[in-house]
Amino acid sequence: MYSNLTQRAFQLLKDRFKEIGHTPSLEQLAALHDIPHTLTLMAEGKLEQKMYLSSLHPGIGKSTAVTTSVQSYIQCREMYREQGVIMCFDRHEEIVRMVKDMNLPRHLFAVKVANHSSNRELNEMGLGSTRINEALVLLTTKQQITRLGQLGQKFSDMSRLYFRDKPRTIRIIDESMTMGVGLKLAVRKLAKVPDELSDTSPGVARVIEEITQELLSCANGDVYYMRDLEEGAKRVLTACKWGSVEARDVANVFLQILGRELTVKATERGHVAIDCDDTLPEDFLPCLVTDASGEVRGTYDLQQKYRKNLVRLKSAAKDYSNLTVHVWRQRSGKSAYQANGNKVYVTEIVKVINSRPNEQFLVLRFLSNPELEADIIEKVTRPERVKFTHYGLHTATNEYKDIPNMIITGIMSYRSEDYEALARAAAGLKTSDGALPPETSNHLRHGEHAHHLLQAGCRTTPRKSKGAGCPEARLWLIAPKGVLSDKEIARIFPQCTVKRWVTTPNALKGPRQVAFEYITEMIRSGMQQVRGADVGRHLGMTKSNFKRDIIENVDFTDTLQDRSISIEKRSNGQYFFCDTSYLRELVESFTKGNQIPISISL
Incomplete structure (x- = not known):
C-alpha cells in the first residue's frame, strides 16, 4: 500500500500530463511512479543509504514527476516535520527553469550559487542566499556539495545548506552524478613548474624536478608513490602567483596527490599520473538521481559493482520508430x-x-x-x-x-587516461585499492x-x-x-x-586514384578480396602512411562504397578490400520479389 503522499504526488503528475496532452504508456507510468514513491520513503526515513537512479529517456516525464512530488510534499509538509529539500543541478539555466516550473511562493525557496557579481540575481531569488536556513526548498549547483566533499567534509557538516539548523532530508540530483572525480597530472606540464619557482623557491623547484624525472622513468601501468612535502613547501605552491592558469591548475592537482600511490600511464602525449578522489559525501545518500543516460553509461555499472550503493528504479522503453x-x-x-x-x-x-x-x-x-x-x-x-x-x-x-x-x-x-581516471572515480577505486x-x-x-x-x-x-x-x-x-x-x-x-548517410566523394587524385584502379582491376579479374599490404606495396607507401592517406581518407572510402567494395580489418590488424556487389544484387532481387534458390548441404 502506497502512502498518502505518494498517491497525492502521482495523481498530481497524471493531472499535469492531462493538461499538456502527454499520454505515456502504462509501463512508463509505472516507472514514473517510482519517483514520488522514492521521495516519499526518503521523507519517511525508510531508504537505505544508497543512490536511487531513474533512467527514463528524455520526454517521458522525469522532471515533471520530481516537480509534482516536491509540490505535493510542500502541501502536506507538516505531516513530515517540515524536513528540508535540496535540489542540485549542473548549470544555472537549469535552476532558473526548475524555479519557473515549480512556481513556488517566494518564502518557500532559496537559490545558492557561487558568490560572483554576475550571479547576484540568481542568489536573490526566493528568500535569497543569506536566508537559506529558512527556505524549505534549496536549489543549488552540484559544485556546492562536491567542492567541499572533495576536501573530506560531510554533508551533515555543511551548515550553510541547512534547513532550520539541520541537514536537508530530501535530496535530488538532476542529470548525471559520479560520486568521485578523476585526478590526472601530465608530467610534461609538471616539468614546467620549476621554471616559475627557481628564483623564489629553488629548493621546492629541485624537489619537483626530481619527482618529474622519477615519473618519466616509470613504465606504463607502474605504481608510483608520490612523496609528501613539508608544510613550508606546500605553502609556497599554494601562495605562488603563477604565470598562467595551466601552471596554477597543475600545482593544485600536484598538491592533491601528495602522499599517495598513483597509476602511471605512458601515452602518446607523454606520461600521466592518475588517481581519484571522492566528491559526493557518503552521508548525502540516500538521494534521487534522474539521468536519462543511466542505462547506457558505464559509470553507474562501476558504482553498482564496486561501491554497491546504487539502486536502479523501474525502467521503461521509449519508442523511437519515428x-x-x-x-x-x-x-x-x-x-x-x-x-x-x-x-x-x-x-x-x-x-x-x-x-x-x-x-x-x-x-x-x-x-x-x-x-x-x-x-x-x-x-x-x-x-x-x-x-x-x-x-x-x-x-x-x-x-x-x-x-x-x-x-x-x-x-x-x-583520451585513454581520462577514461581510466573516470572509471576509478566512479568505482571509488584508488590506486592503493588495486588495478x-x-x-x-x-x-x-x-x-x-x-x-x-x-x-x-x-x-x-x-x-x-x-x-x-x-x-x-x-x-x-x-x-x-x-x-x-x-x-x-x-x-x-x-x-x-x-x-x-549517402555522401558524394570528391574525385580521387594521386596515390588514392592509383590505389582505387589497382583494387578494382584485381576484383574485375575475379578476386573476391585484395590484401591491403599488396596495395601498399604497389603504391610504395609505408604502413602508417597507407593507413592515414588511403584507408582513413573519406573520399577514398566513399568511392569504394559506391562500387560495393568494403574495407575490413581482420583480427591480425591486416586490411582487406572485399567485393560486396553480390550483397547488393541479393537485396535488389528480394526487393523486386524474385525468388533465389538456396541449396543446403547436409
Whole structure:
C-alpha cells in the first residue's frame, strides 16, 4: 500500500500530463511512479543509504514527476516535520527553469550559487542566499556539495545548506552524478613548474624536478608513490602567483596527490599520473538521481559493482520508430577536423540542410571549432533556420525541442587516461585499492559515446513524447568505424531506423586514384578480396602512411562504397578490400520479389 503522499504526488503528475496532452504508456507510468514513491520513503526515513537512479529517456516525464512530488510534499509538509529539500543541478539555466516550473511562493525557496557579481540575481531569488536556513526548498549547483566533499567534509557538516539548523532530508540530483572525480597530472606540464619557482623557491623547484624525472622513468601501468612535502613547501605552491592558469591548475592537482600511490600511464602525449578522489559525501545518500543516460553509461555499472550503493528504479522503453538516423562513417574527432579542414564536412552538411529548405536544423559542433558555424551559414539557404550548439551545452535543455532535424558533426571522445581516471572515480577505486580490469576503460568509452549521442540526439524533436514514442524526426551523425555501430545506435534509440548517410566523394587524385584502379582491376579479374599490404606495396607507401592517406581518407572510402567494395580489418590488424556487389544484387532481387534458390548441404 502506497502512502498518502505518494498517491497525492502521482495523481498530481497524471493531472499535469492531462493538461499538456502527454499520454505515456502504462509501463512508463509505472516507472514514473517510482519517483514520488522514492521521495516519499526518503521523507519517511525508510531508504537505505544508497543512490536511487531513474533512467527514463528524455520526454517521458522525469522532471515533471520530481516537480509534482516536491509540490505535493510542500502541501502536506507538516505531516513530515517540515524536513528540508535540496535540489542540485549542473548549470544555472537549469535552476532558473526548475524555479519557473515549480512556481513556488517566494518564502518557500532559496537559490545558492557561487558568490560572483554576475550571479547576484540568481542568489536573490526566493528568500535569497543569506536566508537559506529558512527556505524549505534549496536549489543549488552540484559544485556546492562536491567542492567541499572533495576536501573530506560531510554533508551533515555543511551548515550553510541547512534547513532550520539541520541537514536537508530530501535530496535530488538532476542529470548525471559520479560520486568521485578523476585526478590526472601530465608530467610534461609538471616539468614546467620549476621554471616559475627557481628564483623564489629553488629548493621546492629541485624537489619537483626530481619527482618529474622519477615519473618519466616509470613504465606504463607502474605504481608510483608520490612523496609528501613539508608544510613550508606546500605553502609556497599554494601562495605562488603563477604565470598562467595551466601552471596554477597543475600545482593544485600536484598538491592533491601528495602522499599517495598513483597509476602511471605512458601515452602518446607523454606520461600521466592518475588517481581519484571522492566528491559526493557518503552521508548525502540516500538521494534521487534522474539521468536519462543511466542505462547506457558505464559509470553507474562501476558504482553498482564496486561501491554497491546504487539502486536502479523501474525502467521503461521509449519508442523511437519515428526517428531516422543517417550515419556517415568518417573520422570526425577534433584532430580529424584539424587534419582535414572543415570543407570536406561542410560540403555534405550543407547538402543535407539545403535538401529540406523549409525546415529547421540544429547543428552540434565541438567547442574548439567555432569556425564551422560560419562555414555552414555561408553556404546554406535561409541560414536563419539553422541553430548551433556545442558540446558542454548538449544536455538538459528544452530550447530546441521543436526542431525536427539535427546534425551531430562528431562524437565527443576522451583520451585513454581520462577514461581510466573516470572509471576509478566512479568505482571509488584508488590506486592503493588495486588495478582496474583491462576491459573496464573500453566499456566506459562505449558508454560515454552512447551517453553523448543520447543526450545530443534528444535536444531536438526526439526529446518530445507522442504517446509512448517520439514525433517524426531525423538525425545525421558523423562517426568513424568502431564508434557507435549501427547496432549500438539502435539500442540507444529503440526501434529507430539506421541508414547510411549517402555522401558524394570528391574525385580521387594521386596515390588514392592509383590505389582505387589497382583494387578494382584485381576484383574485375575475379578476386573476391585484395590484401591491403599488396596495395601498399604497389603504391610504395609505408604502413602508417597507407593507413592515414588511403584507408582513413573519406573520399577514398566513399568511392569504394559506391562500387560495393568494403574495407575490413581482420583480427591480425591486416586490411582487406572485399567485393560486396553480390550483397547488393541479393537485396535488389528480394526487393523486386524474385525468388533465389538456396541449396543446403547436409
